[in-house]
Amino acid sequence: MIGDYTRRSFLDGLLGVATLGWIGSVLYPVLSYLKPPPPPVRSGPVRLSPSATERIEREAFTIVSAAGKRILVFRDGDRNLRALDARCTHEGCTVQYVPKESVVWCACHNARFDEQGRVISGPPPRPLGRYIVKKDGAGNVFVHQESA
Amino acid sequence: MKPARTSTGLRAWLEDRYQLEPLFQFLSHKEVPIGAHSMVWYFLGGATLFFFAIQIATGILLLMYYQAGEATSYESIRYITTKVPFGWLIRSIHCWSAHLMIVSLVIHMFSVLVLKAYRPPRELTWVSGYLLFAISLGFGFSGYLLPWNELAYFATVVGTDSVKSVPLVGEWILEVLRGGPDVSIATLYRFFALHVVILPLAAIALIGSHLLFVQRQGMALPVGSTKAPPGMPFFPSFAVRDLLLWLGCLLVLLSLAVFVPYGPGLPGVDWELGVKADPLMPAYPGIKPEWYFLWVYQLLKEFPPHLLGLEGPQLCLLLVSVLMVFWAAIPWLDKSARNNRPSPMFTDLAFAAAYFLLFLTLKAWDIGAPEGAHDEAAALITARWSAWAVLAVAAVFSAFRAIRHGHHYYILSLAAVLHAFGHGILGFSYLVAGASTAAIALGLALAGGFFSSTASAERNG
């Protein structure tokens, strides 16, 4: 009788524990779901790494990756910083800046864009997208991820 | 039976205020008949209710992140499935549960039909269940558009377009449904309102009355019996078994959501997000509605542009409407069952309807056709495959019915099978095969009617 009783209460206890465990296993994903993930970095401007900034000074341009996009950052003929989509609108090759000619050049099919991304010559059907780029007092370069 | 306990604590506190004792009494005395037929059939309504509850819960969770709008619908669903923790799980469960709810609802309905559980006094239970089925289809149709992806967009264009063949008010319904002449973001807003407010309110009200009817009247007894067989207590025996089934369903849902997150990939059972909808993109071949609409979709295809002085789609929708009204009126039309006598014809009708729907659905699924082919030749191959499949299914079911249950009335299911045979294998057009088998079935029914009606009363159940 006693044995039966303790067995029964043990069973009840186990049932309670399992129920609590089950509730936990339901609540865990639901509560994780309810907490919104941190806002994606894409909203703010991206700061260029010192090596990228240095490359701009040395070679007049660099290509950075931001929010899954390749962005060309360069100093134009008037020494202003500019940022353009580095993906050529023709076949998607990565473009480069040619300081001697002050043009953006795509090596794949010899396409040329002006410093604002407009097509000068070659096959691209559309101009390159433009991005805002700024430099602060400390020499940090920021690329804003909204199209300009 | 233990005598009612003296109420203490919370129960007494509630009793003082709400006088719940009769309810507890009712629940503790309520019994579910056992041994009448397989118990399985009594649990299907509960399973459907569970899937509906899951829909409400996951639906509320999805609403926390979903943003209806041209530039946000697709993006927010994408965000949910890729970035929100367990977002993929919530969406996948919502989708799977939607489909499983329809599956259990359909089986529930067919079991009620075969067991004749709609006999008086349960006509309104049948009708409320019928309306709940319609609402579930509405849930599916409106929810399909909400991710605003390409597939859903075109399926909605095609799906809403068919209402314009309704005489007189067709155009009006079309515009009200779409919120304009074309499917646009305005349609999405309407479908959103329908999906998260209007249909849930209607469903909850109807489920309430459906459950109330079932609780008041209890489970239906087998045809012919007047005395309740021994039963099991509703509480806890039946209710806890229900709970076990629900836990099992949850287990299945979780496994499906993890291993097959976007559905089995059959046409109409696939919810991979794909490409965002663009109303300016041309449509592509192979656009299908969800699987439970495929039979109407296919039936519309079977009708020629003009027939009997009407437009094909009009005639088709007329036929579908007649069938729907007939289906709703079954509790009144089935005279034998009304008198608590076996009604083999309506038993066979359930199977005939299942074969009819199966044939159309398989045809719409393009089974057997070469990948990506949408021409006449592929349609013929599909029709042949579908017909063989229907023949095989019917053979298995009929053998089971004959051996296990001793059924002997097969005229209607024979007609459905003959129809598939005539169309898919002999190569008659769908309508010609349909009309001729309908005529044969009518002849057989008239000829054998009087002798089978007397004979069947003795054996069938």
Place this chain on the structure above:
Amino acid sequence: MNAVPRKLVAAVAVVLWSVLAPVSPARADEGEAISTVSEALTALIASKDDAGRPVLTEETREQLAALPTRVKSLLDDAVANEMITSAEHIATILGAGFNSDKLEIVLSDNCFLCHTDYESQGPDQLFSLDPAAQESPLHLNLRNYASDVHLRDGISCAGCHGGDPHEDMGHDFPPSWPTSQKRRTEDRSWIPEFCGGCHADAAVMQRLAPKLPTDQLSKFRTSRHGLVLMDGKDSRAAQCLSCHGVHGILSPSNPLSSTHPTNVAATCGTCHSDAEVMKGFVLADGTPVPTDQVEEYRGSVHDRALMERGDLAAATCNDCHGGHTSASAESGVASYACRSCHAANAMLFDGSNHKDAFDKHGWSECVTCHGNHDISKTSDSMLDPSKSKLCVSCHDKFSTPEKECSATAEKFFLKIASMSAAAEQAEHEIERLAKRGLDVEPMEAGLERLGDALKRSRSTIHAFDRDRFAEIAGEGDAVAAEMAGFIDTAREDYKTRRLELYGSILMIGLLMLLIYIRLRAWERDNGRPGA
């Protein structure tokens, strides 16, 4: 079942319409416009044929009513001058599909007015709407003129054929117009200069089409076609009309034009694929000019870019051979043509040690390895020493077969093959992970970067320099490593998902078991049977 309500609705609609319609602005406008038309024209419009049916269809009459007032008054004038005397004549002119601007030109041009009139013209001198007219040289399809570039600038028949379109009849041909039948049909050498009369005249072109160049004639004179035609007096050679057409000339930007990039190969092929036409023409080295170029070009990488992807910048005949400057492609010419698009590869080649060797032997830089008309998509297997004899075929013959060279080629091949395999595998893996519902966005971005690095590595081959290649290929390796990291993370994620699922299954299973045991215990205690 709905017949009665339907009729009722129709009746109501008719009543409403008749009440509302007269005051609607569209109707009022139309009434006013018609009132400006002369009685003679109104009578023509209303005229009926022998069977008593109106000659002009409902559609034509609507079109007429919608014409701007200035066009209507021109029509009035034509009727008043008896240039138009029948309703059929009106139907012919309106049926061509001219817009109102062009109709204005047509209606003020007596050439059109007379030559569209069945009553005054023999079938040989008639513009007609008959589709068969398109083929006949004497019997012209009026519809073609609706889209002609010259008509757009107000140059109609008289622009070439001379005469004064405002005079009643008779006209003089311009002095350069051929007088003999021979010059009309056999000797075509007068045509370039005739067209050049305007197109080479900067003053004229400045006025009519300032954007167009005026050097076509001077270029043509120096071209193969020009030399054969004008110096050799061989009228098989192409002149202006051969490519641009005659009546109904379309701008090259019009997709229907024979000079639109997508149609150029076919246009050139009309002569160059015809062995009969090309008989007797030889190349500089004395071999007959081949006639299979267009056939070879079809299916080439350029043809597919142009025809399948619609990349109008992709090379077709004139991009390498010139249009008005057409010349046969001597080997040197061909590589300069390639350079105009494939500049980076050409520059890399220039800096390579192959450059001198190719120059010494006079080999074409690009064509030697890549071919010309049938140039297909470059394949990595070109570098594979075990499959391709590309390198060996020259190195064996003209240079000592250096081990170093083969080793370099093999190094290039192996590196590119491994990168390409990595990209392919990553793509496959991404697809699998996406199917399992994992977030593949960062991987897709990585895959794009990997593809880019692969493209640049392939391009760097043209420098035939191990170090340069290694630098670019190194970037690809870095991206591939990053991708592998993403893929591993996603795989881990999936593993976690499955573990969590197994945990839940265990938990739920245990709970179900305990509940069931508890239920059976209750049922035993209470003597109640289960199912």
